[in-house]
Amino acid sequence: MKANTLVYCENEFGNVDGKVANGLIRQSERYTIVGIIDSSKTGQDAGEYLDGIDIGIPIFESMEHALEELSTIPEYFIYGIAPLAPFLNNEQREIIFTAMKSGMNIINGLPEFFNDNIQYTNVALKYGVTILDVRKPPARKNLHNFSGRIEDVKVPIIAIMGTDCAVGKRTTALLVVEALRNEGLNAVFVTTGQTGLLQGSKYGVAIDVLTSGFATGEVENAILNAYEQEQPDIIVVEGQGALSHPAFTSSSAILRGAMPDAIIIQHPPKRKSYCDYPKIPLLDLVDEIEMIEIFSKSTVIAITINHENMTGAEVNHVIGQYESEYNLPVTDVLLHGCDKLVNELIKTFPELKREPVLV
Numbered sequence: 001m002k003a004n005t006l007v008y009c010e011n012e013f014g015n016v017d018g019k020v021a022n023g024l025i026r027q028s029e030r031y032t033i034v035g036i037i038d039s040s041k042t043g044q045d046a047g048e049y050l051d052g053i054d055i056g057i058p059i060f061e062s063m064e065h066a067l068e069e070l071s072t073i074p075e076y077f078i079y080g081i082a083p084l085a086p087f088l089n090n091e092q093r094e095i096i097f098t099a100m101k102s103g104m105n106i107i108n109g110l111p112e113f114f115n116d117n118i119q120y121t122n123v124a125l126k127y128g129v130t131i132l133d134v135r136k137p138p139a140r141k142n143l144h145n146f147s148g149r150i151e152d153v154k155v156p157i158i159a160i161m162g163t164d165c166a167v168g169k170r171t172t173a174l175l176v177v178e179a180l181r182n183e184g185l186n187a188v189f190v191t192t193g194q195t196g197l198l199q200g201s202k203y204g205v206a207i208d209v210l211t212s213g214f215a216t217g218e219v220e221n222a223i224l225n226a227y228e229q230e231q232p233d234i235i236v237v238e239g240q241g242a243l244s245h246p247a248f249t250s251s252s253a254i255l256r257g258a259m260p261d262a263i264i265i266q267h268p269p270k271r272k273s274y275c276d277y278p279k280i281p282l283l284d285l286v287d288e289i290e291m292i293e294i295f296s297k298s299t300v301i302a303i304t305i306n307h308e309n310m311t312g313a314e315v316n317h318v319i320g321q322y323e324s325e326y327n328l329p330v331t332d333v334l335l336h337g338c339d340k341l342v343n344e345l346i347k348t349f350p351e352l353k354r355e356p357v358l359v
Contacts, residue, residue, distance in 0.1 A: 005031035006066055006104065007080040008095055013038040013059065014050055016166040016275055016308075020109055020195050021080030025050055025057060027174055029200030031107075033057055034074055035066050051334065063098055077104035078198065082166075084276045087112045097123050106131045109194035111209055135194045135206040137218075143210070144217040150259050153227045153235070156349045159260035159298075161239040161251060163267045163288045165275050167306045169239045170196055172266055172333050177236050179338035180345070184354045188232040190222050192240050192254055202226075208240065208250050215250070219257025233352060234345070239266075243291050244283040245274055255296040262348055263298050264341060265289060268306035269318050289326075302344050305332040 005024075012018035013036055024033050025046045036046045039061045047055030060066035067073060077099035079092075088096070088110070096106060096114070100123050106114060113133040114120035124131050137143065150157075160173040173189060180187035191197055191204030203226040207215045219237070226235055237258045241248030267285050274280045283291070289300045303322055307315045315332050322330040329340040346352045 002028070002030060002032040003076055004034045004072070004074040005076040005078055005107070006035050006037065006063075006070075006074040006099075007033055007078045008037045008063070008099075009080040010038055011040050012081050013041055013046070017081050017083060019166050020078070020082050020198065022050060023170060023195040023199055024078065024080065025055070026171060027199050030198070031076060031078075031200075034070055035060050036080070037061075037063055037066055063095070063102070067102060073103050075105060076107050077102075078107045079110060082109075082194075093119070096120065100124055100127050100129045103127065103129065105129045107134060107198065108132065109134045109198050109206075111135055134197050135209050137205065137210050137214075143214040144221040145214065146217040146220055146257060149224055150220045150257065153223060155227065155232055156234045156261045156345070156352070157223065157237060157258050158234065158345065159237045159239055159254060159258050159263050159296075160304075161243065161255075161263050161265050161292055161300075163242050163244070163265065163285060164271060164282060165241045165245060165248065167266045167268050167271075168304070168334075169266050172264065172304050173236050173238045174199075175333045176264070176338050176341055179342050180234060180236075180352075183342060183346075185233045185352060186230065187234050187236060188226045188230045190219075190226055190235060190237045190258075192219065192222075192238045192250065196238055204238070207253055208248070210253075212249065212253070215253035216257040219254050223258055234349070242274075242283075242288065243295060244288055246280065247274070247277065252295070255292070255298075260296060260298050262301045262345070263292060263296065264302045264304060265292065265300050266304045266306055268308050269314075270309040271306075285322075286326075301328065301348055302341050303328055303330045304341070305330065307332050307335060 009018045009021035036059045041059045042061040046057040047053045114131045160169045162169045177187045177189045191201035194206045204222045240250035243251040319330045331340045
């Protein structure tokens with residue numbers, strides 16, 4: 001059964017740095033999200049605020065407000081902000097301590113591992129709660145070097161890449177998987193980040209905390225596990241960051257480890273600079289596509305739009321413009337679904353086509 005979980009996302013829900021909370025609201029196979037804490041959006045429904053769909057998950061002003069309104073204390077607490085800084089400051093740490101003192105177990109998706117810090121473990125011990133560091137990598141002896149066995153995978157591997165971090169690659173990947181399953185295909189999702197793990201992905205690892213010597217091998221190993229255990233028709237791999245982004249190397253490890261047969265690229269047309277780096281201009285979409293295709297020796301077969309700061313009319317205009325300019329299918333999966341992507345995947349990989357069932 002899913003466990004009741006409260007998510008903290010003060011001032012960031014619906015924003016770029018709130019992507020962990022955003023993802024958990026859109027999908028969570030492991031936790032039942034009972035509330036979001038964000039005083040700037042108090043009283044609103046989380047689904048309504050995020051996607052215009054009321055899902056019955058309230059946004060609370062504070063932790064005290066949440067615990068007063070909820071009928072029982074949630075079993076788990078998640079810090080749903082993905083900050084650029086690698087460690088929480090003292091004020092942020094107090095949020096975690098308060099949650100533990102209230103009787104909630106901590107699910108930690110941050111790159112700071114709470115179990116390695118005596119401050120956190122002492123509070124957890126005192127109040128009888130647990131801490132799970134989701135992002136903590138396996139012990140070195142259990143890590144995998146790249147083996148080349150990825151070439152044994154005989155079904156299409158699709159990577160969802162992007163022109164920046166926090167542009168919706170994971171959301172698009174999950175919706176593509178869902179759409180493929182609705183077509184009767186056994187599609188499997190492989191995550192490469194903490195939010196996918198928090199959402200309950202069965203396969204994958206947070207690769208940004210791995211040393212470079214093992215990142216490629218761990219991506220390959222996750223895909224091999226999915227292939228061997230699920231016998232899928234198609235595998236969809238979540239991208240991280242952007243190949244062009246100077247602050248991250250995850251994209252290169254994903255492309256090397258997955259050796260994808262095709263790529264879908266996610267792009268925010270209104271974004272002018274890299275996330276958290278306002279002085280560094282975003283590489284043009286055409287140049288990112290060229291870089292990815294040269295690096296991966298694979299092909300970008302579709303473009304998906306992140307509609308941040310865009311009206312519906314602007315999205316539709318950009319879709320038409322990009323389809324003409326790039327001669328590729330273009331869509332916004334949150335606004336228009338995945339039909340174009342599924343059709344292109346079946347066109348590219350005819351073995352995926354399913355004959356209609358006669359009744």
